[in-house]
Amino acid sequence: MARDLAIDLGTANTLVYARDGGIVLNEPTVIAVNEKTQAVLAMGHDAWQMIGRTPASIVAVRPLRKGAITDFDITQRMIRLLLKRAGVSRFNRPRVVICVPSAITEVERRAVEEAARRAGAADPYLIHQPMAAAIGAGLPIHEPLGNMIVDVGGGTSETAVISLGGIVALQAIRVGSFDIDAAIQTYVRRDYGIAIGERTAEEIKLAIGTAYPMDDAVKAEVRGRDLMTGLPKTVILSPDEVRAAIEEQVNAIVDSVVLCLGQAPPELAQDLIVQGIHLVGGGGMLRGLDRRLHEETRIPVHLVDAPLECVVLGAGKVLESFESLKVLFMGAER
Ligand SMILES: Nc1ncnc2c1ncn2[C@@H]1O[C@H](COP(=O)(O)OP(=O)(O)OP(=O)(O)O)[C@@H](O)[C@H]1O
Ligand SMILES: [Mg+2]
Numbered sequence: 001m002a003r004d005l006a007i008d009l010g011t012a013n014t015l016v017y018a019r020d021g022g023i024v025l026n027e028p029t030v031i032a033v034n035e036k037t038q039a040v041l042a043m044g045h046d047a048w049q050m051i052g053r054t055p056a057s058i059v060a061v062r063p064l065r066k067g068a069i070t071d072f073d074i075t076q077r078m079i080r081l082l083l084k085r086a087g088v089s090r091f092n093r094p095r096v097v098i099c100v101p102s103a104i105t106e107v108e109r110r111a112v113e114e115a116a117r118r119a120g121a122a123d124p125y126l127i128h129q130p131m132a133a134a135i136g137a138g139l140p141i142h143e144p145l146g147n148m149i150v151d152v153g154g155g156t157s158e159t160a161v162i163s164l165g166g167i168v169a170l171q172a173i174r175v176g177s178f179d180i181d182a183a184i185q186t187y188v189r190r191d192y193g194i195a196i197g198e199r200t201a202e203e204i205k206l207a208i209g210t211a212y213p214m215d216d217a218v219k220a221e222v223r224g225r226d227l228m229t230g231l232p233k234t235v236i237l238s239p240d241e242v243r244a245a246i247e248e249q250v251n252a253i254v255d256s257v258v259l260c261l262g263q264a265p266p267e268l269a270q271d272l273i274v275q276g277i278h279l280v281g282g283g284g285m286l287r288g289l290d291r292r293l294h295e296e297t298r299i300p301v302h303l304v305d306a307p308l309e310c311v312v313l314g315a316g317k318v319l320e321s322f323e324s325l326k327v328l329f330m331g332a333e334r
Helices: 045-050 071-084 106-119 129-136 178-194 198-208 239-245 246-262 268-273 289-297 311-320 322-328
Strands: 004-011 013-018 023-029 031-034 040-043 058-060 095-098 123-128 148-150 157-163 165-173 219-225 232-238 277-282 301-303
Touching: 004 071, 004 311, 013 071, 013 165, 013 311, 023 301, 023 311, 031 045, 031 071, 040 045, 040 071, 045 058, 045 165, 045 277, 071 106, 095 129, 095 311, 123 129, 123 311, 129 148, 129 157, 129 165, 129 277, 129 311, 129 322, 148 268, 157 246, 165 246, 178 198, 178 219, 178 232, 178 239, 178 246, 198 219, 198 239, 239 246, 239 289, 246 289, 277 289, 277 322, 289 301, 311 322
Parallel strands: 004 095, 095 123, 148 277, 277 301
Antiparallel strands: 004 013, 013 023, 031 040, 031 058, 148 157, 157 165, 219 232
């Protein structure tokens, strides 16, 4: 018997939750593809491990980076790989819950459902990511009360106000933590004439990236390749200059939260002053982002306990209490 599964196929990380088993897979959304045949050879950690140990025809890529879940072919292949890893075969077709971006269109939604079906899921159910996140964070989503979720992921930032089990206001932008990495890369290239890889840029972000001035201003030593000489070169970066370099991206995220607040009905906006904003997603862990959001909205901001797992844990809770929570799936209202 295959266990029912919940899948959060994120642009940065893929998580799978199995009913009665908790999180059974948590890996970077990376696939290794044979460039000649376009066949997907591996995903996640395995895909990383193949790098440098394979013929030149094989490359490792983040397939969802730009296209999100709308790339039917990739989505289908990824889901198939995930189901296979979770022990699903043609003979045991489990119930599968897939977390999708809240701004998904009807056409995209059908594509994901079809992809999941072809990949072996008997009954694919879709749930909006902010809804899953709100459940994962333990918010009282069934009450007539404003609950706000801000999910800053790798490729997207979504803000939603939820009340009575439905999304009341929504803002989704295609700016996420990967864009912050890219901004750091651009800055170092332009101002220091040094090329750094995206993983180095992410390391800089994790080490000294901030969205608000901090007291402990540790600096970071960065090694890259000098664009003029082609030789290795080291520079020292300060948190202040990195904050300035990523300002545009951070502002875009903060602005979308403010915009979403403006869309919420006044009564619900009032509730939020008490309930606060719940920050989830890996990008939500950027130091000082909670503080910055508080400064601009005057609403308390809480970073949830497990920002990276919150969405899949919420979808998992729906699996565990399927009968009582199935009304939360997309299309359940019809
Ligand atoms: N402590 C941290 N500070 C800042 N950023 C972080 C931290 N930890 C992880 N991140 C960033 O979070 C991002 C991944 O977040 P997450 O796993 O929530 O994205 P995702 O769900 O895959 O993407 P999306 O929801 O946009 O599809 C990465 O870009 C990573 O660099
Ligand atoms: Mg996500």
